[in-house]
Amino acid sequence: MTELAPHSVLLLVVWGAVVALDLVSVPQAMLSRPLVAGAVAGWLAGDVEAGLRVGVLLELFALDVLPIGAVRYPDYGPATVVAAALAAGAPWELGLGLSIGVALVLAVLGGWSLQFVRRLNARAIQRRAAALAAGESGAIRMLQYGGVLRDAARGAALTAGGLGAAWAVVRWLPLDRETAVGLTLVAIGSALSAVAGGAVRSAGRGVRLKWLAAGLAAGTLLAVLR
Amino acid sequence: MTGGWRALVRLLAVQGTWNYERMLGVGMGYAAEPLLEDLKTVDPVRHGEAVVRSAEFFNCNPNLAGLALGATARAEYEAVPGAQIARLRTALCSPLGALGDELFWVGLVPALVGAALVATVLGAGWWAILGFLALYNAIRLGTAVWALRTGFDAGMRVGSAISTSWIPRAVARIGPVAGGAVGLAVPLVAGWYLRGFGWIGAIGALAVAGVGAAVSRWFGPSLTSVRFALLAMALLVFFRRVGL
Numbered sequence: 001m002t003e004l005a006p007h008s009v010l011l012l013v014v015w016g017a018v019v020a021l022d023l024v025s026v027p028q029a030m031l032s033r034p035l036v037a038g039a040v041a042g043w044l045a046g047d048v049e050a051g052l053r054v055g056v057l058l059e060l061f062a063l064d065v066l067p068i069g070a071v072r073y074p075d076y077g078p079a080t081v082v083a084a085a086l087a088a089g090a091p092w093e094l095g096l097g098l099s100i101g102v103a104l105v106l107a108v109l110g111g112w113s114l115q116f117v118r119r120l121n122a123r124a125i126q127r128r129a130a131a132l133a134a135g136e137s138g139a140i141r142m143l144q145y146g147g148v149l150r151d152a153a154r155g156a157a158l159t160a161g162g163l164g165a166a167w168a169v170v171r172w173l174p175l176d177r178e179t180a181v182g183l184t185l186v187a188i189g190s191a192l193s194a195v196a197g198g199a200v201r202s203a204g205r206g207v208r209l210k211w212l213a214a215g216l217a218a219g220t221l222l223a224v225l226r
Numbered sequence: 227m228t229g230g231w232r233a234l235v236r237l238l239a240v241q242g243t244w245n246y247e248r249m250l251g252v253g254m255g256y257a258a259e260p261l262l263e264d265l266k267t268v269d270p271v272r273h274g275e276a277v278v279r280s281a282e283f284f285n286c287n288p289n290l291a292g293l294a295l296g297a298t299a300r301a302e303y304e305a306v307p308g309a310q311i312a313r314l315r316t317a318l319c320s321p322l323g324a325l326g327d328e329l330f331w332v333g334l335v336p337a338l339v340g341a342a343l344v345a346t347v348l349g350a351g352w353w354a355i356l357g358f359l360a361l362y363n364a365i366r367l368g369t370a371v372w373a374l375r376t377g378f379d380a381g382m383r384v385g386s387a388i389s390t391s392w393i394p395r396a397v398a399r400i401g402p403v404a405g406g407a408v409g410l411a412v413p414l415v416a417g418w419y420l421r422g423f424g425w426i427g428a429i430g431a432l433a434v435a436g437v438g439a440a441v442s443r444w445f446g447p448s449l450t451s452v453r454f455a456l457l458a459m460a461l462l463v464f465f466r467r468v469g470l
Contacts, residue, residue, distance in 0.1 A: 026239035028288060030335070030362050035342055039355050048351075056346055056415060063336060063408065064451050068327050070246065074452060093422060101459045104452050121245035125252060132252075132281055135274035137259050140281050144256040147243030179466040185427055186458045188419045189434025192412065194451030196435065197442050199408045202332055208405035215340075215409020222410075223417035 002089030004045060004163075011044050012085055013159045019077030020155020023067070024114065025148050032077035034058035041084035051084040053092040054099055058083065060191035061104070064198030075110025078155050079103040082162035086170070097183025100191075102169060106162045113154050121147045227378045229260025233295065234374055236260065240288050248283045254295060255281025261299040261378075269305075276302040279311055285319050287326020290393075292370050294318045296377025297384035306382060314382060321385075325393050330366070333400030338362050340407030347411075347418040434458060 004012070015037070022032040030036060035055040042051015058080050065073045083103035087095040124146055125132070131139035175183070203209040240253035258280035265273040279298070286294060294315060301311045338358050345354035380387035388394075420428040438454045 024244055025242045028238070028241070029366075030359060033339060033358075035339065035346065036355055036359065039352070052346060052351070053419075056343060057419070059339060059343060060412075060415065061451060061455070063339060066327070066331050068323075068331060070249070097459065101456065104456055108452060118245045121243050121252075122247045125243070125245060125247060133278060135277035137255075137277055140252055140255040140259065140277070143252050144239065144242050147245075147252070148239060151242070175463075176466070179463060181423075181427070182462050182466065183459055185423065185431040186434050186462055187455065188416070189431040190438050190451065190455030190458055192416055192431070192435035193438025193442065193454065195408065195412055196439055197451060199336075199405065199412070202336070203405050206401075208401045210405075211402040212405035212409040215406040215411075216413060217409075219344075219410040219413035223413040226414075226417065 002046060004085065008044055008046070009163060012041060012081055012163065013156050015040060015044060016078040016081040016159025016162075017152045017155035019081060020075060020110070020158060021148065021152050023075055023077055025151040032075075034062050034076045034080040037077050037080040038084045041081040042088060045085045045088035047084075047088035050087040050089070050092055050095065053096055054083045054087050054103070055080055057096065057100055057187060057191045058103055058107075060195040061107075064194040066202075072115065073111055074104075074107035075114055075158070076103070076107045078110055078158040078162060079106035081159050082106055082166050085163060086166040093184055094177065094180040095184075097180060097185070097187045098169065098173075098175060099166075100187035101183060102162070102166055106158065106165075110158050113158060117147075117150050117154050120150055227261070227296075227299075227375070228264050229262075230374060230378070232260035233257050233299075234292070234370060237288075237292055237295065237370055237374070240291050248281070249285035250288070250291060251284045252281050254284045254291065257291070257295055258299060261295070262302060265302060272302065272305065275308055279308060279315075282312070282315070284315055286322035287330060289330050289366055289369055290322045290326040290373050292373030293322060293377040293384055293388060296374045296379075297381055298377075300378045300381035304381060310382070314384070318384070321388065325388070325397060328397045329393065329400060333397065333404050334362065334365060337400060337404040337407045340404065340409075340411040343411040343415055344407070347414050 019032040019037045022029060038051045038055020038058065039048060042048045045051070058076055062076045067073055080103060083099040086102055087099040124143055128139045128143060199212055203212045236257040240250055240257055243252040244250065255277065262273060262276050262280065265276060284294065298311055298315060301314065338361055342354045342358035345357065376387050376391065377384050420431055438451065442449055442451060442454060
């Protein structure tokens with residue numbers, strides 16, 4: 001993890017809040033996809049390559065998730081921002097594994113925090129139940145702004161806490177070269193397992209499975225020829 | 227349709243107050259406000275009732291929420307009985323959820339992400355990301371505009387408007403594209419990472435992938451891909467610390 005200037009930390013926290021908001025609340029423009037969140041975070045941390053490496057690998061985990069309605073799922077946005085900052089400035093072969101490990105823990109915490117915000121939203125609605133029953137548009141607006149603000153605060157807190165945790169991990173959990181490389185290989189293997197599992201599940205037994213197999217064959221051929 | 231564009235912008239935040247009681251309900255009420263403004267001058271009592279109904283329980287895929295929003299707003303202007311409008315909202319939850327999730331989360335997103343991953347590992351860099359964002363948001367915003375207009379034009383007949391629209395056909399077509407794109411991306415991404423580690427490193431990573439796939443199948447949902455990854459990493463660090 002490179003030494004980050006205070007303004008870079010601030011920008012990363014703001015970006016973490018934006019991608020956390022994007023996942024569910026607003027605007028769902030896919031800014032929260034790890035590929036996007038990681039590239040921008042890498043750029044903010046001064047290492048776009050590290051951001052892309054982190055973003056692509058976490059994207060494989062994210063493809064295993066269907067963000068449908070009330071389903072509980074990890075929040076990869078702020079986690080990717082922290083991981084990209086953690087991986088910045090080091091050779092990716094050494095920094096990627098630890099960054100992905102930290103990101104996965106944060107993604108799970110992010111998923112829990114999403115449930116917490118949803119419960120807070122429900123409580124806010126209960127407090128304004130009378131105004132809602134009276135058809136007050138102002139109450140609806142205030143509830144909406146409150147919900148968005150809570151989600152933004154969740155994202156900012158998650159990113160700021162994650163950056164602090166990443167700094168502590170680097171300081172108190174030094175890894176030798178072999179362990180760092182081993183973690184990276186385990187992270188890559190786990191991500192491949194995640195995306196393969198998700199793709200096969202989504203494909204079912206119909207025509208999509210055939211297209212998946214055809215894509216795999218074409219991709220393998222391209223990868224060998226490159 | 228007065229307030230259509232404002233409603234459209236507000237629909238982008240339709241999940242802003244997502245909760246387990248009303249789900250998208252309050253977000254729908256927020257988006258409905260500009261559409262119902264004219265009703266306030268025509269019939270203030272009806273307007274008050276419409277606002278209450280607009281924020282009640284509702285759930286569907288956010289990208290197709292405009293269909294329900296437009297249809298119910300039109301029904302309010304046509305003075306359709308409140309109970310009938312409430313039934314329409316309830317009836318739309320499942321189909322709009324299923325169609326939207328299949329179209330966007332199971333189809334379009336994996337298809338475009340797969341394509342963006344391929345472009346990234348082939349060296350497109352920022353262009354891959356910008357292309358992904360531009361294409362997804364163009365489709366998504368175009369769908370939102372269509373959904374709100376179609377819902378408002380159809381009113382209580384929105385069900386037949388949906389079933390004869392392009393949505394069911396698109397759902398059938400996007401799935402195979404998504405499968406192909408993700409399938410194409412996986413080996414290329416694997417090669418992009420593993421090229422620098424030599425044969426032993428590549429075999430090790432692929433072995434982890436194989437074990438992950440096997441144990442996930444064996445243990446089912448209790449061992450998610452994230453849990454497997456964290457467990458494997460923790461075991462690696464532990465064994466390295468104790469000197470194995």
